[in-house]
Amino acid sequence: MTAITLPTVLRLGWLDSFMGYVVAGVAIAVLGLLVVVGLLVRVRRRGLPPTPPAPPPAPTTTAPTATAPTATAPQAATPQVAEPPAVAVPALDVPAPAAGRLVRLRDRLARSQTTLGRGLLAVLSRDHLDEASWEEIEEALLGADVGVGPTAEIVGRLRERTRVLGSRNPGELRALLAEELVRALDSADRSLHTAGHGDRPAVVLVVGVNGTGKTTTVGKLARVLVADGRSVLLGAADTFRAAATEQLETWGSRVGAQTVRGPEGGDPASVAFEAVRLGIAEGIDTVLIDTAGRLHTKTGLMDELAKVKRVVEKHGPIDETLLVLDATTGQNGLVQARVFTEAVDVTGVVLTKLDGTAKGGIVIAVQRQLGIPVKLIGLGEGPDDLAPFEPVAFVDALLGEPHPQV
Numbered sequence: 177m178t179a180i181t182l183p184t185v186l187r188l189g190w191l192d193s194f195m196g197y198v199v200a201g202v203a204i205a206v207l208g209l210l211v212v213v214g215l216l217v218r219v220r221r222r223g224l225p226p227t228p229p230a231p232p233p234a235p236t237t238t239a240p241t242a243t244a245p246t247a248t249a250p251q252a253a254t255p256q257v258a259e260p261p262a263v264a265v266p267a268l269d270v271p272a273p274a275a276g277r278l279v280r281l282r283d284r285l286a287r288s289q290t291t292l293g294r295g296l297l298a299v300l301s302r303d304h305l306d307e308a309s310w311e312e313i314e315e316a317l318l319g320a321d322v323g324v325g326p327t328a329e330i331v332g333r334l335r336e337r338t339r340v341l342g343s344r345n346p347g348e349l350r351a352l353l354a355e356e357l358v359r360a361l362d363s364a365d366r367s368l369h370t371a372g373h374g375d376r377p378a379v380v381l382v383v384g385v386n387g388t389g390k391t392t393t394v395g396k397l398a399r400v401l402v403a404d405g406r407s408v409l410l411g412a413a414d415t416f417r418a419a420a421t422e423q424l425e426t427w428g429s430r431v432g433a434q435t436v437r438g439p440e441g442g443d444p445a446s447v448a449f450e451a452v453r454l455g456i457a458e459g460i461d462t463v464l465i466d467t468a469g470r471l472h473t474k475t476g477l478m479d480e481l482a483k484v485k486r487v488v489e490k491h492g493p494i495d496e497t498l499l500v501l502d503a504t505t506g507q508n509g510l511v512q513a514r515v516f517t518e519a520v521d522v523t524g525v526v527l528t529k530l531d532g533t534a535k536g537g538i539v540i541a542v543q544r545q546l547g548i549p550v551k552l553i554g555l556g557e558g559p560d561d562l563a564p565f566e567p568v569a570f571v572d573a574l575l576g577e578p579h580p581q582v
């Protein structure tokens with residue numbers, strides 16, 4: 177037990193005042209610390225980029241050259257880049273891979289199957305194939321838009337082979353027919369040149385008359401490329417309609433691709449040029465350029481496209497020029513196609529709307545009459561309804577029922 181003596185009391189008094197000093201000291205230290213922390217936070221804030229300003233109000237003017245102004249906006253005539261919005265980024269789509277799409281989408285060719293597949297197989301399965309039967313087969317092929325030359329060739333070979341083989345088994349006949357249709361489509365290089373060149377992106381120019389599906393195809397193709405791990409930039413060189421640019425931007429934003437746009441009525445070639453320039457600067461893999469399908473005059477459109485091509489090629493050669501044809505327009509599409517092939521070097525055809533026609537045979541006519549390979553086919557309005565064209569799978573879908581081997 178400790179006795180409380182005078183010296184102890186004196187010592188406690190000293191201790192009290194000492195504790196007072198300690199408390200005061202600690203309070204001052206804490207205060208000082210708070211001031212220092214406050215100052216540090218302010219200095220750090222100054223070093224960080226400013227928080228994004230509130231988006232500028234939507235322009236209310238309807239003047240063709242007035243695009244949404246920003247602090248660093250170039251002149252109205254200069255193409256602008258629409259990036260996916262910085263704030264509240266919507267979840268990006270995850271497109272389906274392109275491989276095997278034709279097989280997955282084969283039922284979209286159902287209408288073609290009815291005309292061509294079932295009709296042909298019914299005739300071919302008859303006990304006796306007389307002259308009238310062969311004429312029916314010819315008519316079925318012509319009716320499916322296969323075209324006069326290829327039809328004569330296919331029927332000629334089929335006649336000869338069935339005669340030699342004496343074949344009447346439906347499975348064998350189907351296989352023979354499939355072989356001849358595939359043969360009519362084969363021997364073309366269908367590879368799509370979309371891989372970048374290291375120092376610059378691959379450039380794909382998409383052309384065709386209005387309404388054939390160019391913008392939709394550019395959007396779908398962007399998805400295919402993104403699904404394959406490529407970076408993609410879109411050029412909205414259809415400055416004929418403002419809505420065309422928005423349509424393209426919507427496709428791009430769904431997969432995180434930027435769109436370079438110009439003012440409505442502006443120079444399509446300068447938009448295309450700027451798109452490729454930005455593609456080079458940003459190390460993009462593939463630049464896809466959408467064009468107008470209509471101008472005031474037809475010759476004007478061809479001149480414009482030739483100019484787009486010339487101007488873009490200042491950056492380097494165009495890798496692919498895809499002509500989009502609407503399969504439902506049948507042989508008319510072939511007439512249009514010739515006009516385009518004269519203006520720009522078409523390297524491949526995209527045949528759209530094959531889901532909406534019984535004339536799937538147009539694929540054969542396009543390739544044989546134009547001498548240009550069909551590289552992609554459109555089988556619907558959905559975002560992933562674009563398939564690489566594969567003759568065997570296509571013919572298989574066209575003929576309907578499965579068969580042992582082609």
Ligand SMILES: Nc1nc2c(ncn2[C@@H]2O[C@H](COP(=O)(O)OP(=O)(O)OP(=O)(O)O)[C@@H](O)[C@H]2O)c(=O)[nH]1
Pocket residue numbers: 384385386387388389390391392393414420468469470500528529530531532553554555556557561
């Ligand atoms: N059924 C079907 N519709 C398609 C296909 N491809 C495109 N379309 C539709 O065709 C219409 C026209 O497509 P766009 O891509 O705007 O055609 P465009 O060639 O860009 O037209 P312009 O810009 O006016 O020259 C749209 O309604 C598309 O959804 C397809 O493969 N199948």
Ligand SMILES: [Mg+2]
Pocket residue numbers: 390391392414420466467
């Ligand atoms: Mg368009």
